[in-house]
Amino acid sequence: xxxxxxxxxxxxxxxxxxxxxxxxxxxxxxxxxxxxxxxxxxxxxxxxxxxxxxxxxxxxxxxxxxxxxxxxxxxxxxxxxxxxxxxxxxxxxxxxxxxxxxxxxxxxxxxxxxxxxxxxxxxxxxxxxxxxxxxxxxxxxxxxxxxxxxxxxxxxxxxxxxxxxxxxxxxxxxxxxxxxxxxxxxxxxxxxxxxxxxxxxxxx
Numbered sequence: 001x002x003x004x005x006x007x008x009x010x011x012x013x014x015x016x017x018x019x020x021x022x023x024x025x026x027x028x029x030x031x032x033x034x035x036x037x038x039x040x041x042x043x044x045x046x047x048x049x050x051x052x053x054x055x056x057x058x059x060x061x062x063x064x065x066x067x068x069x070x071x072x073x074x075x076x077x078x079x080x081x082x083x084x085x086x087x088x089x090x091x092x093x094x095x096x097x098x099x100x101x102x103x104x105x106x107x108x109x110x111x112x113x114x115x116x117x118x119x120x121x122x123x124x125x126x127x128x129x130x131x132x133x134x135x136x137x138x139x140x141x142x143x144x145x146x147x148x149x150x151x152x153x154x155x156x157x158x159x160x161x162x163x164x165x166x167x168x169x170x171x172x173x174x175x176x177x178x179x180x181x182x183x184x185x186x187x188x189x190x191x192x193x194x195x196x197x198x199x200x201x202x203x204x
Contacts (some may be wrong), residue, residue: 001047001051002051003183004133004135006025006026006027006111006133007023007024007025007026007130007133007135008023008024008026008048008051008053009021009022009023009024009177009183010022010023010024010044010047010048011181011182011183012036012040012180016036016037016039016040016043017180018037018039018067019036019037019039019040019067020034020036020037020062020067020068020139020140020179020180021034021036021177021178021179021180021181022034022035022036022040022044023137023177024048024053024056025108025111025113025130026053027108027109027110027111028108028109028110029057029058029108029109030053030055030056030057030058030108031056031057031058031059031060031106031108031113032056032058032059032060032075032080033059033060033061033062033128033137034060034061034062034068034069034139034179035059035068035069035070035071035072035074035075036067036068036070036071037066037067037070037071038070038071038074040071041071041074044071045074055078056075056078056080057079057080057081058080058081058082058083058100058106058108059072059075059076059080059081059082059083060082060083060084060102060106060126060128061082061083061084061088061126062125062126062127062128062137062138062139062140062179063084063085063088063091063121063122063124063125063126063139063140064084064088064089064091064092064094064096064122064124065091065092065122065140066093066094067179068139068140068179069084069092069094069096070094072094072096081099081100082096082097082098082099082100083098083099083100083102083106084096084098084102084124084126085102085117085123085124085125085126086098086124087119087122087123087124088122088123088124088125088155089124090123090155091122091123091124091153091154091155102115102126103115111130111132112130112131112132113128113129113130114128114129114130114131115127115128116128116129116167116168116171117164118138118139118141118164118167118168119157119160119161119164120141120149120151120156120157120158120160120161120162120163120164120165121139121140121141121149121150121151121153121156121161122140122153122155122156123155123157125139125140125141125164126139127139127141127164127167127168129171129173133174133175134172134173134174134175135173135174135175135177136168136171136173136175136176136177137177138168138176138177138178138179139178139179140178140179140180141161141164141165141168141178142165142168142176142178142193142194142197143178143179143180143181144178144181144182144184144193145193145196146192146193146194146195146196146197146200147197148161148165148197148200148201149161149179151201158201158204161201162198162201162202165194165197165198165201166198168194169191169194169195172187173187173190174186174187174190175190176190176193
């Protein structure tokens with residue numbers, strides 16, 4: 001589904017509850033963030049084709065848990081270059097190697113993507129921020145209702161997650177595009193959700 005001129009969101013309901021949402025930034029080149037599992041790939045590919053997206057140049061992962069990255073190979077096999085934080089290799093069941101060393105920014109055509117380290121759910125979790133649209137693609141950092149990502153799995157860290165939420169709050173994003181469930185919209189509401197998540201983690 002096209003949200004903005006250059007931004008597409010493919011969010012899943014109950015049928016693919018165990019696969020992550022997928023987001024695409026399309027300018028002169030195309031960046032796909034979190035392709036999800038093999039289970040959802042056929043549907044994802046069909047929806048992309050309906051939106052006129054035939055080629056993916058780069059695949060970025062917010063982190064390397066299976067539900068976010070299993071389908072990396074489907075796009076890598078067609079020539080896409082892979083990018084993620086290498087710290088996540090220690091918690092992944094896959095042996096991916098990053099083709100790109102992601103710095104603080106990545107530019108696609110005229111679109112700048114800010115790459116922000118947001119560990120907590122995993123040691124190498126990333127958030128991709130598009131200031132032009134006020135969009136933060138946050139992986140499994142926070143979800144609707146102020147629910148935070150799991151911090152009881154191998155490589156997770158509750159205190160790091162608090163700091164990551166504070167970092168995201170400072171962006172003053174208008175949209176949070178999470179790894180699962182619905183896109184969250186509205187600066188005031190987002191701030192309340194992040195505050196709720198921080199309070200939960202602080203007193204857990």
